[in-house]
Amino acid sequence: MKSINIKKLYNYSAYIMILLLFFSKGLPNVMLIILSVLFLINFDSKIFKINYSAKTILLVLLLYLTIKSLFYGNLPFDFKIYKGLLLLLWISVLLYKIEDIKTLKLVVLMSINACILVSLFLIARFYFQTGILPFSNTAEVNNLLLLERPYIGFVAVLGFLIAIEKAISFSNWRWIYSINSLALLAFIILISARISIITIFFIAGIYFLFYFKTKWYKKILCALSLLILFLIIVVSNKNISERFFIKSDFEKSMQEASDYEPRIVIWHCAYDMTQNNEFNRITGFEGYQIIKNNFLSCYESSIENESKKQYFLSEKFNSHNQFIDLYLVGGILALLLFIVFFVKLFYEVKNDFIATSIVISFLFFFLVENIFYRQFGCYLFGIFIFKLIPPKRINNE
Structure with a gap:
C-alpha cells in the first residue's frame, strides 16, 4: 500500500x-x-542500465565536453551551459518511472493549451486597446506572449503533434483533438512564428512523401500542393511576409534581412572566429569564455550602426544554432557526436510518424536556437525526446 x-x-x-x-x-x-x-x-538501479541508444550518445557528448573543460581549467564557466545537458538527462531518468504515457501526454497537451490560452488573452486585450496585431518585426510581440515567440511557436508545434496523435488514437474524442490541433496551427500562423510554420509544412511534406500510402505521383502532387500553399500564406499574410522579409525585389529583401535578422550577423561572426588561429577544428575553442569574448569583439568591430551594435553587445547573443555552438566549443568531435545522436534517434523512431515529427521539430529548432542554454528548453527536450516518443521496439523472439 x-x-x-x-x-x-x-x-x-x-x-x-x-x-x-x-x-x-x-x-x-x-x-x-x-x-x-x-x-x-x-x-531502482535498473534505470541506469547502459545500452546503445541515442541517450547514451548524448551522455558521451556531455562526458567529452566536461573532460575537455577540466583539461583546460574552464569547467566553472562552461558548467553554466553543460548543466543543461545534465538536467535533461536527469529529467529523462526521473520520468522513466512514469508508466502511463497517455496521461502524461494529456498533461503536456493541457499545459501547452493553457499557455496558448493565456497568450491569446493578452493578445486580445492588446488588440481591443490598440486595434493592431504587432506580429511583424516589432519589439512588442514578446510582451503579448507568455514565452518568447520562437519558443511558444515551437511549443505549439509540439502540442499540435500530440493533438493529431490523440485525434487518431481516440475515436470518441477525435473531434475535440482535431479542433485543438487546428487551433494550435491557427495560433502559429497568427503569431507569425517563422521556424514553426516551416516545420509544420516540412512535416506535412514528409508525411505525404514517406508515410502516406498512395501512388508515387500522387505523393509528389501533394508535396507540391503544400509548397504552393506555403508560398500563398507567406505572400498573402502581411505579418508573415514581413517576418520572411518579402519586399518588392530581392535586393530590398536581403537588405531588410540584414538589418533585422540578428542571425545573419551572428553566424557570420561564428564563421569568422573559426578562421582564428586559436580555433582547433578537431576539439574547438578551449571554452565558452573565449567564444563569448570573440562574439562580443566581432559585434564591436563588424556592426556599423551604433544602436544596433549596442543592442548586440547588451544582449550578448550566442550562436543561435546548437550545431554551430557545439562545433565552436567541441570541434568536429562534438559536432559529429551530435549528428550521430540525431541519426540514431531517427533510426529508433522511423516507423512512428508522430515520433519522427517531434524529432524533426527539435532538429529544426536547433538550427535557430541554442536549446541547451535554457532551462525551459532542456525540460522540453528531456520530456519529449527521452520520454514521450517511443524507442525502436526490439523483438527478442
Missing part, C-alpha cells in the same frame, strides 16, 4: 512539474527536487 501511494505521489508530482513549466522558472525546479527525493526513496 505504501509503495502504491508513493507511486501516485510520484506521478502527480511529475504532472504538476509539467503544468508549472510553462508559467514559472523556479517552481518546476521545486517539483524536480521533490521528484528526485521520491526517486531516491524508491530507488
Whole structure:
C-alpha cells in the first residue's frame, strides 16, 4: 500500500512539474527536487542500465565536453551551459518511472493549451486597446506572449503533434483533438512564428512523401500542393511576409534581412572566429569564455550602426544554432557526436510518424536556437525526446 501511494505521489508530482513549466522558472525546479527525493526513496538501479541508444550518445557528448573543460581549467564557466545537458538527462531518468504515457501526454497537451490560452488573452486585450496585431518585426510581440515567440511557436508545434496523435488514437474524442490541433496551427500562423510554420509544412511534406500510402505521383502532387500553399500564406499574410522579409525585389529583401535578422550577423561572426588561429577544428575553442569574448569583439568591430551594435553587445547573443555552438566549443568531435545522436534517434523512431515529427521539430529548432542554454528548453527536450516518443521496439523472439 505504501509503495502504491508513493507511486501516485510520484506521478502527480511529475504532472504538476509539467503544468508549472510553462508559467514559472523556479517552481518546476521545486517539483524536480521533490521528484528526485521520491526517486531516491524508491530507488531502482535498473534505470541506469547502459545500452546503445541515442541517450547514451548524448551522455558521451556531455562526458567529452566536461573532460575537455577540466583539461583546460574552464569547467566553472562552461558548467553554466553543460548543466543543461545534465538536467535533461536527469529529467529523462526521473520520468522513466512514469508508466502511463497517455496521461502524461494529456498533461503536456493541457499545459501547452493553457499557455496558448493565456497568450491569446493578452493578445486580445492588446488588440481591443490598440486595434493592431504587432506580429511583424516589432519589439512588442514578446510582451503579448507568455514565452518568447520562437519558443511558444515551437511549443505549439509540439502540442499540435500530440493533438493529431490523440485525434487518431481516440475515436470518441477525435473531434475535440482535431479542433485543438487546428487551433494550435491557427495560433502559429497568427503569431507569425517563422521556424514553426516551416516545420509544420516540412512535416506535412514528409508525411505525404514517406508515410502516406498512395501512388508515387500522387505523393509528389501533394508535396507540391503544400509548397504552393506555403508560398500563398507567406505572400498573402502581411505579418508573415514581413517576418520572411518579402519586399518588392530581392535586393530590398536581403537588405531588410540584414538589418533585422540578428542571425545573419551572428553566424557570420561564428564563421569568422573559426578562421582564428586559436580555433582547433578537431576539439574547438578551449571554452565558452573565449567564444563569448570573440562574439562580443566581432559585434564591436563588424556592426556599423551604433544602436544596433549596442543592442548586440547588451544582449550578448550566442550562436543561435546548437550545431554551430557545439562545433565552436567541441570541434568536429562534438559536432559529429551530435549528428550521430540525431541519426540514431531517427533510426529508433522511423516507423512512428508522430515520433519522427517531434524529432524533426527539435532538429529544426536547433538550427535557430541554442536549446541547451535554457532551462525551459532542456525540460522540453528531456520530456519529449527521452520520454514521450517511443524507442525502436526490439523483438527478442
